Amino acid sequence: MPELPEVETVRRGLQPAMEGAMIREVRLNRADLRFPFPPGLAARITGATVTGITRRAKYLLWHIDTGDTLIAHLGMSGSWRVSSTEADDTPGRFHHSRNAARAHDHLEIMLQRGAENILVTYNDPRRFGFVLIERTAALAAHPLIAGIGMEPLGNAFDGDALFAAFAGRRTSLKAALLDQKLIAGIGNIYACEALFAARLHPEMPVDRLARADGTKSAKADALAAAVRDVLARAIEAGGSTLRDHRQADGELGYFQHSFSVYGREGEACARASCDGVVKRVVQNGRSSFFCPSCQTKGGRLRTPKAVNAG
Ligand SMILES: [Zn+2]
Numbered sequence: 001m002p003e004l005p006e007v008e009t010v011r012r013g014l015q016p017a018m019e020g021a022m023i024r025e026v027r028l029n030r031a032d033l034r035f036p037f038p039p040g041l042a043a044r045i046t047g048a049t050v051t052g053i054t055r056r057a058k059y060l061l062w063h064i065d066t067g068d069t070l071i072a073h074l075g076m077s078g079s080w081r082v083s084s085t086e087a088d089d090t091p092g093r094f095h096h097s098r099n100a101a102r103a104h105d106h107l108e109i110m111l112q113r114g115a116e117n118i119l120v121t122y123n124d125p126r127r128f129g130f131v132l133i134e135r136t137a138a139l140a141a142h143p144l145i146a147g148i149g150m151e152p153l154g155n156a157f158d159g160d161a162l163f164a165a166f167a168g169r170r171t172s173l174k175a176a177l178l179d180q181k182l183i184a185g186i187g188n189i190y191a192c193e194a195l196f197a198a199r200l201h202p203e204m205p206v207d208r209l210a211r212a213d214g215t216k217s218a219k220a221d222a223l224a225a226a227v228r229d230v231l232a233r234a235i236e237a238g239g240s241t242l243r244d245h246r247q248a249d250g251e252l253g254y255f256q257h258s259f260s261v262y263g264r265e266g267e268a269c270a271r272a273s274c275d276g277v278v279k280r281v282v283q284n285g286r287s288s289f290f291c292p293s294c295q296t297k298g299g300r301l302r303t304p305k306a307v308n309a310g
Contacts, residue, residue, distance in 0.1 A: 004185035005234035057184035075128025159221030174202035197226035208298030
């Protein structure tokens with residue numbers, strides 16, 4: 001399942017290829033993906049110009065000058081590739097392909113910008129991805145978009161915003177980070193990595209982000225900064241790997257090699273100053289990886305009674 005950094009990397013790859021280009025032709029090679037393609041989709045967008053590509057959580061949003069927006073999701077195995085229509089087999093400037101089998105090319109969009117012809121292809125072997133369309137003015141109320149939490153890469157996201165969003169929750173930090181209604185687009189991998197970077201235990205109760213008087217502690221600032229930093233570094237790594245491997249048809253490898261705790265059960269802690277060993281626990285059916293030596297469960301001392309009871 002692609003996480004937010006991969007979706008953002010795809011957005012940054014598609015944007016220069018598609019922005020300002022006119023949609024000349026749309027080919028749907030089957031009737032549905034996870035959902036049926038919207039009726040009349042090809043006719044509705046043919047002739048329109050792409051005015052911008054943005055992202056909300058893990059949804060790619062293609063805004064076109066007819067006042068419509070395409071909502072695209074990569075599902076489990078979806079990928080987009082950009083190529084020139086003149087040289088079909090030559091990879092283009094952006095190549096986010098996991099599967100080169102043409103049988104899984106479900107949607108092909110031919111675009112034109114000046115003398116430049118651009119082919120954008122959606123490939124998805126497992127077909128959990130989808131493309132929908134909505135009036136841009138109604139986008140915020142769309143069932144998939146309405147109720148999504150704040151963007152962790154947005155300007156408004158900081159320790160204060162995180163603390164306010166988590167206030168009153170009676171869950172663990174890990175569960176709160178994964179709650180898409182609070183913060184959008186953080187998946188299991190980056191929740192684990194951010195907690196490690198902030199030195200906070202995944203099972204720490206959310207209310208321990210507050211000081212004894214109920215105000216925000218430095219832990220909330222540290223966690224927000226860690227979320228931003230972990231996502232930003234993953235996007236950087238993804239971007240550079242895509243550039244390095246743009247002529248390869250293989251799987252994207254960037255999210256396999258730069259983790260501090262995720263998938264590293266039993267390995268030494270990545271902090272040189274720490275002699276801890278990475279542990280795995282299951283929380284709400286998802287694996288949490290953490291270092292029990294340097295990730296704290298919170299600064300407040302338990303009462304002696306609670307310690308004895310445990
Ligand atoms: Zn450690």
